[in-house]
Amino acid sequence: MITNSLSLRHFRNLEETVLQPDPAVNIFYGQNAQGKTNLLEAIWMFTGSRSFRNAKDSELLAFHEKQAQLELTFTAGKRIQQASITFQENKRRVRLNDVPLKSSMGLAGEFCAVIFAPEHLALVKDGPAVRRTFLDEAICPLRPRHAAILSAYHKALIQRNALLKDIPHHMELLDTLDIWDERISKLGASILFARLRYLARLLPKAERLHQAISSSHEKAAFQYESAKELKDCLQAETLHAVEIEQALLNVLQNRRRIDIETGITGAGPHRDDILIHIAGLPARTFASQGQQRTAALALKLAEAEVLNDVIGEPPILLLDDVFSELDAVRREYLINHIDNAQVFITCCDPQGLAPKAGAVFSLSNGQIRRGFTAS
Numbered sequence: 001m002i003t004n005s006l007s008l009r010h011f012r013n014l015e016e017t018v019l020q021p022d023p024a025v026n027i028f029y030g031q032n033a034q035g036k037t038n039l040l041e042a043i044w045m046f047t048g049s050r051s052f053r054n055a056k057d058s059e060l061l062a063f064h065e066k067q068a069q070l071e072l073t074f075t076a077g078k079r080i081q082q083a084s085i086t087f088q089e090n091k092r093r094v095r096l097n098d099v100p101l102k103s104s105m106g107l108a109g110e111f112c113a114v115i116f117a118p119e120h121l122a123l124v125k126d127g128p129a130v131r132r133t134f135l136d137e138a139i140c141p142l143r144p145r146h147a148a149i150l151s152a153y154h155k156a157l158i159q160r161n162a163l164l165k166d167i168p169h170h171m172e173l174l175d176t177l178d179i180w181d182e183r184i185s186k187l188g189a190s191i192l193f194a195r196l197r198y199l200a201r202l203l204p205k206a207e208r209l210h211q212a213i214s215s216s217h218e219k220a221a222f223q224y225e226s227a228k229e230l231k232d233c234l235q236a237e238t239l240h241a242v243e244i245e246q247a248l249l250n251v252l253q254n255r256r257r258i259d260i261e262t263g264i265t266g267a268g269p270h271r272d273d274i275l276i277h278i279a280g281l282p283a284r285t286f287a288s289q290g291q292q293r294t295a296a297l298a299l300k301l302a303e304a305e306v307l308n309d310v311i312g313e314p315p316i317l318l319l320d321d322v323f324s325e326l327d328a329v330r331r332e333y334l335i336n337h338i339d340n341a342q343v344f345i346t347c348c349d350p351q352g353l354a355p356k357a358g359a360v361f362s363l364s365n366g367q368i369r370r371g372f373t374a375s
């Protein structure tokens, strides 16, 4: 997937810009608050996903303007396509090859990108919920019914938890738990099955990428962690959703007493995690900042590789402020060793950055210029 040209008008602080990126690496440098992240955000809008900064449309419009316009020409599957997005205060108009789409969601799967932003360090630093969300969001584009299954699972969980809290006062409700245990096992098994299938592709890539970025200096291990009673079933050579369902049902039934005591469902995919170890130590507590960034990056680059396997071409890589805390070896990998993909990298300091193939742009006060400019 290649971005051929991008034109922006009144998008945040990017007033009027036409950009013709290089098909390989594109480095955008500039001081703080010049519009680097805004530029990546503009490109990201064409993926049809929600803003990685959770921005409302009204915030994307340049201050005091009534309309913002984004136009993108890109090559996907050897076909040149055009997309445009117009933001007005309460309305977004989206077109693909001059055909109006109902919403930006219609662009999903047409233009594919993976973003790594500083917020993604939370993948290593924060609690399990961030990693579960990462996993499920990565699966959703590949398995369209995943979102609906997750939503049904969470609704069933709320019902079961409400029931758990009522049971001590109304013992006659105990039998009703069967219905929710069965429903949660069925939906939960489907979630687990999809996660494990996805992780079987993702994790070996993430481990390889971690080693490559750190130039073999260190080894990371990523491992899915679920209720211990499920371990044998989940580690079986061949996964069967029916067997996972039965194992999950057993877990829920065996935990009943403790779940009633606590009033919450203490096991299931909503409690799972991806454990990350670097050089044998838990990354969340022991890894340095650079090591944490490397591990988070390895996961995101692995996500891009899985997408590449599925769609048959590499998605665009958007790497925001990726060099901070990385040493020269790790930076060099990112600039020169990401094969095939078109990459957009932002940074403050371009010193020592020399992509073997690609272009460098300066960004100052919302203006983009090709090449190094005297500061």
Ligand code: ATP
Residues within 6 Å of the ligand: 011, 012, 013, 030, 031, 032, 033, 034, 035, 036, 037, 038, 039, 058, 059, 060, 061, 062, 063, 321, 348
């Ligand atoms: P850093 O290196 O600190 O990450 P950056 O170059 O990535 O900086 P951006 O996050 O892209 O900076 O933001 C640049 C500027 O855009 C900010 O100063 C912000 O005030 C401004 N900005 C944000 N939204 C709008 C908007 N809707 N209209 C005009 N300007 C905006």
Ligand code: MG
Residues within 6 Å of the ligand: 036, 037, 038, 320, 321
């Ligand atoms: Mg920024």
